[in-house]
Structure formats: C-alpha cells, structure tokens
C-alpha cells in the first residue's frame with residue numbers, strides 16, 4: 267500500500283506536484299487581483315493568478331456588488347467627495363492619495379464600460395457608473411483575464427511564500443480539489459487576498475481569513491491601521507446578506523414594537539450593538555419605503571439577493587418586522603491592512619506589493635469604514651498600480667536569473683513531522699480566536715481592562731500553536747487560516763491598546779474622545795514579538 | 808445554506824463544483840455532484856446563480872440547516888430563482904442595466 271504523504275509534509279519538503287513560473291504572481295482574484303493581473307499583462311508581464319475559491323465568484327464583491335467612488339472630474343464635486351469622510355476618518359487620509367484614486371477609478375470605470383459592463387443609462391443617454399453588480403462585474407473580469415491568456419489556478423490557496431537570495435521569489439500552496447501541491451516562481455508578487463472577517467459568514471467573506479497578512483508578515487512586511495478592524499454589518503438574524511444600504515429606510519424596534527431611540531444603520535449601529543449586548547432582541551422593518559411601490563421595485567432590481575433572503579423566509583420586509591443582528595466584517599469593511607510605502611503600492615519588502623482590502627485603506631478614508639464606495643475604488647486603483655509596478659519590477663530582473671533555487675522559511679502550521687498526539691486542531695484555534703474578536707464588549711466597545719487579558723490569551727495561544735498546531739486529516743488550509751486569524755487578532759488588539767483615544771471606527775470607552783496629540787497612523791510589525799510605532803501624516807493640501 | 812440539489816434536473820455540468828468559493832460540492836463520475844461539505848457553505852448563492860437548469864436551492868439560513876425539501880417548494884418557483892432575478896436566464900438581459908440606484912439612493 268502506498269503511503270499517503272500529508273500536504274504539510276509535501277510543502278515542508280518542497281515536493282510540488284505542479285511547478286510553474288511567471289513574471290508576476292497575483293494572490294487573490296477579487297476585483298483587486300483581477301485589475302492587478304490585467305494591468306500587469308498590459309505592461310508586458312506573464313502572470314499567474316491563484317485564488318483560494320474561484321476567481322469570478324469568490325471574495326466580498328462577487329456575491330455583493332459595490333457602490334464605487336466614481337466622481338466626475340469637476341472641481342467642486344471632487345472637493346465635496348474628498349471632504350465627505352475626512353472628519354469621520356479622523357483626518358488620517360491624504361488628499362494626494364484621494365486625488366490619485368479618484369482619477370484612476372474614473373478612468374478604469376470608463377474602461378469597464380468599453381469592455382461591455384451594462385451600466386444603466388438615463389433618459390438623456392448618460393451612463394451611471396457609481397455602482398456595480400457583483401456577479402456581473404466579476405464574471406466580466408474573469409472573461410477579460412481569460413482573453414488576456416492569464417493562467418488562473420482556482421481552488422488553489424497560497425499557503426506560504428518562497429524565497430531565494432534576491433528575496434521573495436514565489437509562493438506555494440495546495441489545490442483543494444485535487445489535493446496536489448503547487449509552487450509558482452515569480453519575480454514579483456502581489457497580495458490581493460482581501461481582508462479578514464474571522465469566518466463570520468458575512469456575505470462572501472468566509473474565504474477572507476487574513477491569509478495574505480500572514481504571508482506578508484512572514485516575509486517581513488508591516489501593517490498600518492490595524493486598530494480600524496472592527497466593522498460589523500446589519501443582517502437579518504438568520505442571514506448572511508450583510509447588505510446595509512436599505513436599512514436607511516428601516517425603523518428599529520424592541521420585541522414589543524416600541525422604537526429603539528437612536529438606532530440606525532449608519533450612525534446608530536452602536537445603539538443596536540448595545541441592545542444586542544444587553545440580551546435584547548432587535549427588530550427592523552423597512553417602514554419608510556412601505557407606501558412607495560416604485561421604490562420597492564427599484565430596490566429589488568438594485569439588490570436582488572437582499573430580497574431573496576426575505577422571499578425564501580416568507581417575510582415582507584416592508585410590512586413585517588424581522589429580527590436583526592450584527593455580523594463581524596473585521597478589516598473587510600474596516601480600513602487597516604498591509605502598509606504601502608509608495609505610489610506603486612509596494613510593501614516594505616522588495617518585490618512584494620499589496621492591493622485591495624489586503625492593503626491599508628487609510629490613505630483614502632482614514633480610520634472610518636472603507637465600505638460604501640471607497641474600498642471598491644481602492645481595489646481598482648491599487649490593483650492597477652501594483653500590476654503596473656509588479657510588471658516593471660519583474661522586467662528589471664535579468665531573465666537568466668529566472669531559474670532560481672526556491673527555498674522556504676519555517677512557518678507556523680507547516681511541519682515535516684507531526685508533533686505527536688497532543689496537537690492543537692485548527693477548529694479549536696479558530697473558535698478561541700472568534701471568542702475574543704466577535705463579542706461587541708471586546709472588539710466594538712474597547713477598553714484596556716478587557717483588551718489586555720484578551721490579548722494575553724491570544725498571545726499565549728500563539729505560543730501554543732507554534733509548537734502544536736498541525737494538519738489533521740488533510741485540513742492544511744484550515745490550519746493556515748486559523749494561524750492567520752490568530753495573528754490578525756493580535757495585530758488588531760496590540761494596536762488598539764496603543765491608540766488611547768477614540769478616532770474613526772476605533773472606539774475606546776476608557777478614552778472616549780479624539781486626542782489631537784494622537785494624530786498619527788500606527789504601524790504594526792512582527793509575528794512573535796509585536797511592535798507598534800506612530801508615524802506622522804503628510805500635510806494635506 | 809445549500810440544501811437542495813435536484814439530481815433528476817441536473818445536467819452534470821459541474822459548474823457548481825467549479826464556482827463554489829468554499830468547495831462545498833464534490834464531482835462524481837457519471838452522476839450529479841454531491842453536496843459534500845455543507846458545513847463549509849457560506850450562503851453566498853453563487854452556485855444557484857451559475858446552475859443553468861434550476862437544480863440548486865440555497866436556503867436563506869446561514870447558520871443552520873432548515874431541512875427544506877423539494878416537496879416543500881412544490882407550489883413555489885423558488886428553486887433556482889436567484890438566476891432569473893439577476894437576469895441570467897436564457898433570453899434574459901442582465902438586470903444591471905435597469906439598476907436605478909443612481910436615482911434613489913446613490914445621488
């Protein structure tokens with residue numbers, strides 16, 4: 267009988283069933299990765315894109331759709347757009363970046379129209395490009411990637427980066443459907459693997475477990491804004507559909523039907539969280555749209571899946587009250603992520619770039635949620651820039667050097683030998699991380715008193731996992747995901763403890779106001795030993 | 808979560824196996840694929856959207872299996888209905904074109 271080698275053993279000993287080469291490797295095939303891949307190809311690079319799920323349906327945008335920060339190049343309109351989130355974001359954004367993103371997004375959205383995206387057209391023949399239907403958008407992007415002959419590996423999560431004497435030189439992972447191991451050698455790598463929502467089942471988010479953060483940190487990259495990592499979204503209690511726009515038409519009530527004062531979708535989300543935390547049930551009804559049948563029809567067309575959830579439960583959201591809850595979206599609709607060091611979206615590691623939700627979005631929206639149009643614009647723009655720069659970086663490599671001996675670093679969870687019987691299972695690690703990051707009284711309403719012991723438990727867990735987290739019955743992906751979520755939670759809380767004020771989405775009950783003296787970004791680095799240091803923000807003009 | 812796969816209806820195209828982001832389905836030789844890892848389902852409705860023959864039904868409960876069967880839905884046209892609500896059925900046009908969001912909330 268042939269002995270089945272574990273995935274862990276094969277990766278640890280570099281036994282790859284499939285070995286490929288390209289100039290640029292893109293990790294993640296959401297909007298950011300898709301724009302990266304297309305732009306890198308347009309700049310002459312050969313590209314391989316790997317996705318944990320399926321490029322076209324996977325990630326936060328594909329099943330959801332997005333509003334996009336698409337603003338006409340009109341001085342006043344742009345000024346208004348830039349101003350709109352500056353204060354909410356605690357003035358941690360930069361005008362220079364906003365301008366670039368507005369320009370780039372404008373150009374690329376127009377490109378999408380040329381590619382055939384069916385934007386709605388009004389009576390005057392004007393196309394409206396401020397929102398994208400997720401399935402349509404991502405199906406189109408997939409077609410474009412295919413047309414450009416980009417190699418796509420679906421169901422192929424990257425589990426570690428590979429290195430040679432020049433630095434990062436590729437990545438390795440597994441194929442979830444064939445169980446084969448793969449490696450890709452590349453001159454430059456773009457991490458576009460989205461944010462981290464801690465397997466909360468928020469829409470499209472269960473593939474988003476912070477994998478790219480872990481890969482980047484293992485290569486030596488650092489983070490910015492990890493305190494802005496506590497986004498929660500309203501959803502019917504039973505549902506995964508964390509689409510929040512239509513709650514602007516909602517009233518929120520207690521079980522007995524009386525109104526919850528101050529509860530709301532945008533500003534009043536904390537009120538809802540407080541009630542839920544007290545153990546109260548919270549109900550919603552889209553009562554403000556109750557008598558407007560045209561509006562109801564438009565809503566159905568704008569967000570079909572918002573209504574699928576109700577139709578299938580026999581609920582009429584305009585007439586009936588339904589119970590709601592808040593699902594954690596972590597950094598996905600937060601703003602923290604891998605730090606960008608220049609206009610090309612390079613990280614602090616040469617040859618390694620970051621795009622989309624994987625990167626920090628503080629540059630354009632500071633400390634307040636990037637959802638609602640900013641993140642989508644950032645995914646498009648940062649994808650474009652990193653694709654361009656990754657192609658240039660790759661072409662600066664001498665082609666003879668391209669047969670490179672790839673080596674690996676020892677990383678958490680990928681071991682040649684099993685550590686014996688008393689190992690830690692990925693499910694257990696994930697559960698323990700979720701227990702620290704999901705509750706509102708820890709992550710949403712933050713205090714030193716609660717965060718300090720939570721962080722201590724997470725740090726202790728990290729030390730345990732270093733020696734005893736291991737693959738169990740072919741679940742290496744789950745192992746690495748759990749390690750990534752654990753690391754992410756520690757970057758979040760270490761940073762949250764350092765920011766002793768309330769700014770953007772970071773709420774400290776023990777420091778409830780904004781402190782002018784903390785007008786800086788926080789840079790977080792390290793795996794075992796986590797360090798946080800402030801950095802000043804360029805003058806805004 | 809994904810709860811129904813109508814084997815009689817299925818044309819074994821394996822698109823659901825291909826597009827499910829969390830790899831819930833498993834391909835089988837000469838047979839309809841099976842829902843092999845229901846626990847991993849993230850209730851994103853993408854499989855139902857891509858299925859060309861209305862053979863899939865994603866129940867709206869994200870946390871628990873509701874135990875819905877084909878019989879329960881006999882009188883409705885809910886199985887596979889997400890695809891037509893987005894305008895992806897044969898002969899339909901994508902509903903993206905009729906999206907008036909710019910008029911009523913994205914002013």
Ligand SMILES: Cc1cc2nc3c(=O)[nH]c(=O)nc-3n(C[C@H](O)[C@H](O)[C@H](O)COP(=O)(O)OP(=O)(O)OC[C@H]3O[C@@H](n4cnc5c(N)ncnc54)[C@H](O)[C@@H]3O)c2cc1C
Nearest residue numbers: 294296297298318325326333424460622623638639641642
């Ligand atoms: C419900 C919801 C609604 C939203 N609405 C808006 C909106 O209206 N406007 C807005 O601006 N933003 C919105 N957002 C934010 C949204 O996340 C971003 O706009 C956008 O999806 C970011 O694109 P991305 O490509 O960076 O990440 P994603 O779209 O999340 O894609 C990441 C990809 O990386 C892959 N991946 C993950 N790990 C690995 C790995 N280890 N190896 C290989 N591949 C991997 C995933 O499978 C996925 O395909 C919303 C988010 C949610 C959850």
Ligand code: SF4
Nearest residue numbers: 817818820821823858
């Ligand atoms: S997509 Fe539909 S028809 Fe195709 S294999 Fe899956 S269930 Fe069968």
Ligand code: SF4
Nearest residue numbers: 827848849851852854
């Ligand atoms: S609903 Fe989404 S996660 Fe669930 S089986 Fe279908 S495609 Fe997969």
